[in-house]
Amino acid sequence: MRHPLLAAIVMLQGGGAFAAEPIVGRASVTDGDTVVIQGTRIRLFGIDAPESAQVCEDAAGKEYRCGQVAALALSDRIGEAPISCEPRDTDCYGRTLAICRKSLEDLNAWMVAQGHAVAFRRYSSEYVGQEAQARAA
Known part of the structure; x- marks a missing residue:
């Protein structure tokens, strides 16, 4: 695991490299997988959370505002x-x-482990373990 203050370099589908300095600062939360830091919208990589206005059903079939909860x-x-x-x-x-x-x-990882988001398998398998633990709990 790289230190969070080091630049991230990741290979993209086209074979090129994506390099950027970390974005650091106080965040405002848009929804369970999106934050804004210093005017930059950031989507949390590898996870998918409900939209802010989304409604879900709990295990008993009762509706709740899962997007707001996330x-x-x-x-x-x-x-x-x-x-x-x-x-x-x-x-x-x-x-x-x-x-x-x-x-x-x-x-x-915390959002997935707490059951507020799922691993976004279409783009990454990085948080599949946390999702399995959350489902078991």
């Missing part, structure tokens, strides 16, 4: 602390895809 969980976890996001790529909406950390804690 966004609040991420916001509460970050609190007032600065976070560091290591860019991995850019998505089709122009958002930076990154692994974000609060201190040394991988926030992407």
Whole structure:
């Protein structure tokens, strides 16, 4: 695992390298997998969380605002602390895809482990283990 303050270099589909300095600062949470730091929209790489207004059903079949719950969980976890996001790529909406950390804690992994997001297998298998643990719990 690279230190969060080092530049991220990742091979893209086209064979080129994506290199960028970490984006560091205080984050505002848009939803359970998107934050904004210093005007830069960042999508948490390798995970998928419900949209802010999305409604889900719990195990008993009762509806709840899962998107709001996910966004609040991420916001509460970050609190007032600065976070560091290591860019991995850019998505089709122009958002930076990154692994974000609060201190040394991988926030992407935390969201999946807590059951607020799932591993986005279409793009990465990095958080499949955390998803399996969350489902078992």
